[in-house]
Amino acid sequence: MTLKKLLLQIALILFLGIIIGLGINFSLLQKYFLGDFRFGFISLDEYTSIMFITLGEAEELFLERNALFIDSRPKETFQEGHIMGAVNIPFEEYKKEKALDLIFLPPEETVVVYCDGSECNSSVELAKVLHKKGLLDIRIFFGGWVEWTEGGLPVSSEK
């Protein structure tokens, strides 16, 4: 087999993969260009109870005391400091211990889930679990702990 033939066949496989992949996922591609996944790769059509919120909206919910804040970071990080009044559901630890099934929250409760900030993903993953558990109003505060502390908003710690 010549090198030319080999490269030609590889190009054909790549071309086919690209055409099929983009063709079948065309609707996702459209949503991407419309900015649907700017906060994370989650389909809000599928997860209808999930909404992304900004620092301002999170602050408003905090001041109105209308929502339960859930911190999805590891237990130790939570203890070092968290949004005042937040409860800790350490997503990775619970996932490892298969404890996510044990979470119970009333479906009508408004919850705000957060983790470190835009670099982390556990808030989105936890929000998906809460959606499957039937919660109707889940807000993901994507700016998370970093934005909250930069904004000088109330925090507390267990240490």
Add this chain to the structure above:
Amino acid sequence: MIRNKYILIAFRLVVGGMFIWAGVSKIIDPLGFAQNIANYRVFPEGASFFLALVLPWIEVICGLSLISGIFRYSSALLLSGFLVVFLVLITVTIIRGIDIDCGCFGSLSGKVDYKLILTDSVLLFFSLNIFFSHKADRE
């Protein structure tokens, strides 16, 4: 390099089967896979998304091609290239201390760890043997 015809057929079935399984498990959840790629913190968001839509299909095509025998050498070479990239990515992730799911088999993926390096190295060995068998075929 292994030249036994039957062992090479077994290699093709193993590598082909693994990549078809890996590809299909990711095709059913492209957004989940996009997030898995983004979690490696290597590719920009747009590249993660594009790869998530395209890579699983290329894996399935290569897997089918290895099993059917059509374009098997070029598929083996392409998959070897992928496996080298995966190995580099896994090693870098372990060194950086990032604790994430590998994303290799969609929602059934395990963590990025040393076991994964071993699995991918074995697949790379099989895959390279399939590729280099084209010389034996020619002789």
